Amino acid sequence: MDVLASLLDGPRARGAFLLRSILTPPWSLLIKDRAPLTVVAVVRGEAWVTHADGRPVRLGAGDVAVVRGPDPYTVADDPRTPPQVVIHPGQRCATVEGEPLAGAMDLGVRTWGTGLDGPMVMLTGTYQMRGEINRRLLAVLPPLLVLPDDDWDSPLVPLLAAEIVKDEPGQQAVLDRLLDVLLIAVLRTWLARAQAQAPAWYRAHGDPIVGKALRMLHNNPGHPWTVAALAAGAGVSRAALARRFTDLVGEPPMAYLTAWRLALAADLLRGSDATVGAVAGQVGYSSSFALSAAFKRVLGVSPQDYRAGRVREEEEALAPA
Structure with a gap:
């Protein structure tokens, strides 16, 4: 993908x-x-x-x-x-x-x-x-x-x-x-x-090095990626990838991966009945606890509260004024 x-x-x-x-x-x-x-x-x-x-x-x-x-x-x-x-x-x-x-x-x-x-x-x-x-x-x-x-x-x-x-x-x-x-x-x-004025992470897709790293992350977000593994796949040194990725995307590779995994998790929580543990496995977290910790740290709520909140939000959006 x-x-x-x-x-x-x-x-x-x-x-x-x-x-x-x-x-x-x-x-x-x-x-x-x-x-x-x-x-x-x-x-x-x-x-x-x-x-x-x-x-x-x-x-x-x-x-x-x-x-x-x-x-x-x-x-x-x-x-x-x-x-x-x-x-x-x-x-x-x-x-x-x-x-x-x-x-x-x-x-x-x-x-x-x-x-x-x-x-x-x-x-x-x-x-x-x-x-x-x-x-x-x-x-x-x-x-x-x-x-x-x-x-x-x-x-x-x-x-x-x-x-x-x-x-x-x-x-x-x-x-x-x-x-x-x-x-x-x-x-x-x-x-x-x-x-x-497409976002930096979208424009970076055209770069021969960072674009390759982005495709690896998007194709397999559940893989236990490291900067070293991404650099090897892109054919450059770890330091070169980290520097180029940050310059073009605006954040380091692992920070981008975390945000992408949590975006995928949010979509899965919102659009399916999968358990938090099942969602965690799909997006690269070892357990529901690990996903919950990352979710709370970045989004400020637990996965369960996020799912419940999105349901309420959507119901309110359709309610008469």
């Missing part, structure tokens, strides 16, 4: 909220759903996204935006249009005065808006629980990234647009996987751009 694959291994939509919106100007949506991550793709027309920093960003046909929560943002026909609709946690839709709108703007299967003949069509896919997204992935992303249509050549947006309105057996699973693939494709393209 390379660094990119391990970074993107987190997205796992489960019953994701997916919607096609068809709108006629003037329109403006204030999004306050606190979702950890949302993908917005414009099929026809244009939209303006204004995030917490207040800088409007235009989306044209074929452009895709990825918005990192939980801060609110607006999507509108014009950044000067005042919000008319508010989207609350749980995708509860209301006017700014609080009047429910769920039925009033229903246009059919996963379709919502002001009328089917509206000039603007966009697709929205929302990861509703933080547990569906790798924490390391969220840490990489800016609050708002936009991939213009001219920067990539992909059939995924038209495919999602065709599938989102179907009402067939197993359709939710199809849409979940399409959303995952779209997100991964967008992020892969975005990270390859020089202006993406």
